[in-house]
Amino acid sequence: MTATARNRFSGRTALVTGAGTGIGRGIALAFAREGAHVVVAGRRAEPLEETVALIERAGGKALAVTADVTSAAELRALVSAAVDRFGSLDVAVNNAGVLTGRGVPAADLPEDAWRTMLDINVTGVLLALQAEVAQMRTQPNGGAIVNIASRIGVHSRLRGTTGYAVTKAAVSVLSRSAALDHIADGVRINAVSPGPTATDMSFKPGETEADRAARMRTEAPLGRVSTVEEVAAAVLYLASDDAASVVGTDLVVDGGSTA
Structure with missing residues (x-):
């Protein structure tokens, strides 16, 4: 893989859940660019294999593992697969999440939508963290975990997102x-x-x-949406030795919309 100005994760193993698309894929690619061996996880094999192909095409090493974050057994197997392939688990990014019932007021939110978000967004993060810590605490150098929450959990300005806001706020508190x-x-x-x-x-x-784009010019002081690469940069900072004394923080990357 082409060297970058920084190569902070050379020889380390990074695990990213929900890595088949969007922010998760961007985070996986960013770790690979900085030298990490990357394990990408999610429920659907095809998008995960696409992420692996992108990494390998650029010269990196990656492994795709299908896993459901609501299953403790599958998450333990995921961590074992990472260690079996690459020898350690140095970084984990718990990104898998879901937004259901969008636009529905709290009083009308279906119970199944509420429970789905709780199961995946909150319980899924806890179960993943448990499997990851169980491995990292056995390693001489420990490890770093970054959980993906949301600015909606910090300050929700959007109607019809109650379930998502509550669960992402829970991720922030869980992390601290x-x-x-x-x-x-x-x-x-x-x-x-x-x-x-x-x-x-x-x-x-x-x-x-x-x-x-027009909406962002009025809603975000920055005047635009953040790029996936900008979010990934925040994740890599927290996972790196640059943030060795940063513990229990929630780094908001939202163009100033919660300022």
Whole structure:
């Protein structure tokens, strides 16, 4: 893989859940560019293999593993696969998440939509973190975990996102609390809360790219959506030795919309 100005993860193994598309794929590619061996995980094999192909085409090493984050057994198997292939688990990014019931007021949110978001966005992060810490605490150099929350969990300005806001706020609190629990194990835990980012999730129903751009000029002080690469840069910073004393923070990347 072509060397970059920084190569902070050379020889290290990074695991990214929800890495088949969007922010997760961007994070996986960013780790590979900086020398990491990357394990990409998700429920669907095809997009994961596409991510692996992109990494390998650029000269990197990657492994795709299908896993459901609501299954503790599958997550333990995922961590084992990473260690079996690459020898360690140095970084984990818990990115897998879902937004259901968008636009529906809290009082009308179907119970199944609410439970799906709780299961994937909150329980899925906890179960993944448990499997990751179990491995990292056995390693001489520990490891770093970054959980992907959301600026909607910091300050929700969007109607019809109650379930998503609640679950992402929970990810932020979980990250801070778990960070205190496991720093003595040599595991640093932090979170990143992206705002509107150049992915499909940032579009409102029926909205075009031009519509979104116009909306961002009024909603975000920066005047645009963040790029996937900008969110990935925040994740890599927290996972790197540059952030060796950063523990239990939630880094908001939202163009100033929660400022």
